[in-house]
Amino acid sequence: MWSRAMKTEGIEGTERFQSPGKGRGLKATKHFKVGDLVFACPAYAYVLTVNERGGHCECCFTRSAEGLSKCGKCKQAYYCNVECQRGDWPMHKLECSAMCAYGENWCPSETVRLVARIIPKQKCQTERTPSERVLTLRELEAHLDKLDNEKNEMNDTDIAALHHFYSRHLDFPDNAALTELFAQVNCNGFTIEDEELSHLGSAVFPDVALMNHSCSPNVIVTYKGTVAEVRAVQDISPEEEIFNSYIDLLYPTEDRIERLKDSYFFTCDCKECTSKSKDKAKMEIRQKLSTPPEQEEIKQMVMYARNVIEEFRRAKHYKNILHCELLEICEISLEKMGSIFAETNVYMLHMMYQAMGVCLYMQDWDGAMKYGEKIIQPYSVHYPPYSLNVASIYLKLGRLYLGLEKRTQGVKALKKALAIMDVAHGKDHPYIAEIKKEMEEQK
Ligand SMILES: [Zn+2]
Ligand SMILES: [Zn+2]
Numbered sequence: 001m002w003s004r005a006m007k008t009e010g011i012e013g014t015e016r017f018q019s020p021g022k023g024r025g026l027k028a029t030k031h032f033k034v035g036d037l038v039f040a041c042p043a044y045a046y047v048l049t050v051n052e053r054g055g056h057c058e059c060c061f062t063r064s065a066e067g068l069s070k071c072g073k074c075k076q077a078y079y080c081n082v083e084c085q086r087g088d089w090p091m092h093k094l095e096c097s098a099m100c101a102y103g104e105n106w107c108p109s110e111t112v113r114l115v116a117r118i119i120p121k122q123k124c125q126t127e128r129t130p131s132e133r134v135l136t137l138r139e140l141e142a143h144l145d146k147l148d149n150e151k152n153e154m155n156d157t158d159i160a161a162l163h164h165f166y167s168r169h170l171d172f173p174d175n176a177a178l179t180e181l182f183a184q185v186n187c188n189g190f191t192i193e194d195e196e197l198s199h200l201g202s203a204v205f206p207d208v209a210l211m212n213h214s215c216s217p218n219v220i221v222t223y224k225g226t227v228a229e230v231r232a233v234q235d236i237s238p239e240e241e242i243f244n245s246y247i248d249l250l251y252p253t254e255d256r257i258e259r260l261k262d263s264y265f266f267t268c269d270c271k272e273c274t275s276k277s278k279d280k281a282k283m284e285i286r287q288k289l290s291t292p293p294e295q296e297e298i299k300q301m302v303m304y305a306r307n308v309i310e311e312f313r314r315a316k317h318y319k320n321i322l323h324c325e326l327l328e329i330c331e332i333s334l335e336k337m338g339s340i341f342a343e344t345n346v347y348m349l350h351m352m353y354q355a356m357g358v359c360l361y362m363q364d365w366d367g368a369m370k371y372g373e374k375i376i377q378p379y380s381v382h383y384p385p386y387s388l389n390v391a392s393i394y395l396k397l398g399r400l401y402l403g404l405e406k407r408t409q410g411v412k413a414l415k416k417a418l419a420i421m422d423v424a425h426g427k428d429h430p431y432i433a434e435i436k437k438e439m440e441e442q443k
């Protein structure tokens, strides 16, 4: 009885506490060394992204190229077996008949789909779930007072879509409660990605959301199915705060601070943000220019870079855009930025990364390889020692090499990916077994 009570009250080896200047947070009560599992947290609610239907089980997120069977009614949801289908029905029934009824016009955002799944769960759940050992869903920050017009309008659109697409199956809380719930999900929701960082779905993990942010995090979050696993990527001593990173750490301090302020409403004062030690390398200027650029020229180019990043982000979502047009945006911007920025500059790397993604999509393997090879070294410098972004590039490159029958290079790149994943994902993760199998098959 005693041990059961302990289990529901907290997570062994950690403790919720008041972090000076940061509000609540999570600290270690014992020593964790690099690669140790700090804790795992099942999703409170989750949803598989529409694009991955058929490739993953809707219930357990298991990946399968074939062999999943589909829901006989809507023919859109796929499952490992009858158990998974039954297990998912309380959630899938919210969408199954509506998808049939609306057909092409069924288009709620992923946030709306996730919130629709939280509502019935919240209603029937009176006790703490295993996802809420140190923080409950109701306690998540909403930051309602800090939302600007754009964010408020987005919330209203989402609430309208929720009523529109889910009216037959949900008892809706009142508008004030819905506004709060959407705001909570917007700043505490997680996206689940695979080992190449492809988007698989969205979820809420209240316990994981308790951790504060640092640009030099001492843990990394990975996913095993729909369970979040938190592992140490730095040694953590008892009483030390446990920090996760909320954002992509590629960018210079100013950009990170802006992003954190906009999405999470705080100003980061971590050691990277105060020392700015990596900013110079991240903003590297091209060497061997006959006349070095003026400060003003550099400033203009940074502004151009930020705009083109935003332009590309939007363009990716246009329905009728062609992939060669996306590639063209990358190439033109790389050419323009390349007149001032070095190839290791993060804005250059951002566009090369996008270009690599487009090449992979178009099955232009040589193109993808060319960009991957340019990205990998500077990525390893700009990111922290254990980074999922770095691992994913090694993985993509390794798989490209193997596909192009460059065995030695392939195995070498995959080994680099594994060295990071052993720590971040844990040595027994199914992804690691898969990669090892790929390496074996090449012998
Ligand atoms: Zn399954
Ligand atoms: Zn169905």
Ligand SMILES: [Zn+2]
Binding pocket: 214, 215, 216, 256, 268, 269, 270, 271, 272, 273
């Ligand atoms: Zn920071």
